[in-house]
Amino acid sequence: MNWFRFASPASFYPLAGRLAPWFGGAAALFAAAGLYVGLVAAPTDATQGDAYRIIFVHVATAWMSMFIYLVMAFWCAVSLMFNARLAAMMAQALAPTGALFTALALVTGALWGKPTWGTYWAWDARMTSELILLFLYLGYMALRQAIDEPRRADRASAVLALVGAINVPIIYFSVKWWNTLHQGASVSLTSAPTMAAMMLTGMLLMALAAWFYSIAIALTRVRAIILERERHAGWVGEAALAARGAR
Amino acid sequence: MSVAEFVSMGGYGFYVWGSVGACAVAMCVEPWLLRRQHRRVLRSLRLRRDPAAARGGHVAVEGTR
Numbered sequence: 001m002n003w004f005r006f007a008s009p010a011s012f013y014p015l016a017g018r019l020a021p022w023f024g025g026a027a028a029l030f031a032a033a034g035l036y037v038g039l040v041a042a043p044t045d046a047t048q049g050d051a052y053r054i055i056f057v058h059v060a061t062a063w064m065s066m067f068i069y070l071v072m073a074f075w076c077a078v079s080l081m082f083n084a085r086l087a088a089m090m091a092q093a094l095a096p097t098g099a100l101f102t103a104l105a106l107v108t109g110a111l112w113g114k115p116t117w118g119t120y121w122a123w124d125a126r127m128t129s130e131l132i133l134l135f136l137y138l139g140y141m142a143l144r145q146a147i148d149e150p151r152r153a154d155r156a157s158a159v160l161a162l163v164g165a166i167n168v169p170i171i172y173f174s175v176k177w178w179n180t181l182h183q184g185a186s187v188s189l190t191s192a193p194t195m196a197a198m199m200l201t202g203m204l205l206m207a208l209a210a211w212f213y214s215i216a217i218a219l220t221r222v223r224a225i226i227l228e229r230e231r232h233a234g235w236v237g238e239a240a241l242a243a244r245g246a247r
Numbered sequence: 248m249s250v251a252e253f254v255s256m257g258g259y260g261f262y263v264w265g266s267v268g269a270c271a272v273a274m275c276v277e278p279w280l281l282r283r284q285h286r287r288v289l290r291s292l293r294l295r296r297d298p299a300a301a302r303g304g305h306v307a308v309e310g311t312r
Contacts (some may be wrong), residue, residue, distance in 0.1 A: 051257075051263065054263055057267055096277075108270065217281065223285060237295070
């Protein structure tokens, strides 16, 4: 099988359409299982009470916010190096979902901070660098919007995304490099081993749900982007007419 | 565990359900917006290629850009 065939928007469009529902379904299943484990099955924490349950949505969204940025930067690099259209479209499709996860990580973090630290927000290194990540996503999207010619927008926004990638290791190591209010990655919330295993299971289930959700959304959004950007291609008009018959 | 206990989350209900709710709302709204965007693009493409077919559709063409 020739995988490079799928580097062409015309052949990737139907493939993405076939794959997206499966990833969406997997996301729903994993989220349901993860929420059950996190909110019902896992016992109450000895020191934090039930407030610690925010971890199940907070960690998954925070991991995803950083990971999507790295994937976006990867596609930007590919689009610059090989002048690949589809790679640039993938980066474009990932940015809004990355921004959404960053916003959710900040919101859930604030809601966790209030009961445990006594404040919704502090200008701590971890939180500040995560806020910068949100601005990087928004800046990337704004720059794309500001440039009319898509290929020029691809190049300019790819450079911005790649320069901004330096922020991701800063977020990740911020809890080691600076004295932060935010806890370090090594701190475990509990000492009981069965509890730790249950927590880890819930966190991993939620993280997988976030992964599948992101893949489903990126595939769906890239389809809309392909149609818009390739609208002058003959196959696009035929796909649009065929889609009407299918509904 | 009773339903009331589950909802109150040991007094942290606002924070826990606020976090879960924010994520749930975001992950319902984003796919919905995306589906709308995809349909809008498809409609404008049909309009461009075959105006008669697009008009004959069950959806009004008010959203075309």
